[in-house]
């Protein structure tokens with residue numbers, strides 16, 4: 001069923017004022033060089049091939065973030081100039097619209113790194129599936145991460161509706177319906193959040209264009225869970 005939802009798809013969305021900077025961290029990748037008057041800025045010309053390296057890059061970035069060692073990375077003029085001829089993101093991240101779970105922040109990534117798909121409850125409608133297809137088939141990202149999170153409001157709304165009969169209004173109803181199959185009456189809210197990640201990952205894996213790339217070994221789908229203390233667990 002096609003949901004009539006507002007799809008928020010942004011290639012990048014980095015709020016610099018939320019990124020802690022540090023001068024004493026070391027580079028995790030290639031071609032580090034300072035290009036700004038601000039010596040904490042750094043530019044990396046990324047050549048990340050394959051899902052495993054992409055996943056490691058996300059894990060390294062989350063480690064920096066959770067330890068308050070985020071770097072001002074790939075937000076420089078040099079990086080913007082690099083990207084004028086095109087993009088080569090290494091990951092499509094499907095996550096919730098929740099303002100506490102911004103992928104570029106929690107993975108300490110910069111411009112041209114993460115192809116972002118965000119709807120409340122990290123659900124996917126046809127527009128989101130099409131955007132994912134673009135990310136893997138045209139922007140050539142080798143990795144898709146589906147990331148749920150602790151205390152997700154959209155999953156909570158669905159959970160309360162199907163366990164307590166609490167009604168929701170407007171187009172939120174469509175999101176809640178999408179999440180409904182993940183709700184178990186004798187299961188917890190957190191169980192529902194994790195099951196929803198698996199169900200969305202399966203929906204993506206069954207998308208014909210994405211499935212073809214997965215079957216050929218070019219793309220991998222990984223499930224993830226963000227705790228509000230900042231740590232991302234990959235399954």
Ligand SMILES: [Zn+2]
Nearest residue numbers: 096098152153
């Ligand atoms: Zn959420």
